[in-house]
Amino acid sequence: MNLKDQLNRERRSLARMQQHHEAKLPGWKQRQSDIQNNSTFGKAGEQVRQQVQEQFETWKGIHEQAVESVKQRIADLEKQLEEQASAVIKKARAELDTVKQEKLEQWLLDGGTKESFLNVWPDMEAELLRQRVMSQDDQADQRAAIAQKRSQFAI
Numbered sequence: 001m002n003l004k005d006q007l008n009r010e011r012r013s014l015a016r017m018q019q020h021h022e023a024k025l026p027g028w029k030q031r032q033s034d035i036q037n038n039s040t041f042g043k044a045g046e047q048v049r050q051q052v053q054e055q056f057e058t059w060k061g062i063h064e065q066a067v068e069s070v071k072q073r074i075a076d077l078e079k080q081l082e083e084q085a086s087a088v089i090k091k092a093r094a095e096l097d098t099v100k101q102e103k104l105e106q107w108l109l110d111g112g113t114k115e116s117f118l119n120v121w122p123d124m125e126a127e128l129l130r131q132r133v134m135s136q137d138d139q140a141d142q143r144a145a146i147a148q149k150r151s152q153f154a155i
Contacts, residue, residue, distance in 0.1 A: 003084065
């Protein structure tokens with residue numbers, strides 16, 4: 001499972017936990033209210049109220065701990081995704097710098113000057129990036145077509 005899928009799974013898990021907590025909270029509040037309004041007095045009544053309060057605090061603590069755990073996993077996954085994106089950008093920039101150097105060397109060998117190359121480089125760079133994106137789109141289309149054909153033959 002890739003990082004984005006893991007992150008989405010954890011976010012859904014957090015949402016379900018919060019929904020579950022919100023659904024159960026009124027029941028706990030009602031139970032506490034019922035105990036408070038109970039006519040049982042004295043030591044036995046106080047013990048029952050204290051026991052219900054302790055149960056509620058335990059339930060609440062377990063929920064809060066689980067939520068914090070999921071939030072930490074989400075933060076870790078977001079950090080990993082950011083680092084992954086940064087590495088991809090760094091690699092792409094290095095590849096582009098290599099291409100730029102190769103193109104400059106060819107430009108100079110063909111009799112051009114460094115200044116004239118630097119003037120046309122922005123257009124060349126934009127065209128290289130456009131071609132790279134188009135190539136990636138074509139590859140994605142090919143993968144989708146292959147997946148569709150495979151699904152037709154799947155049982």
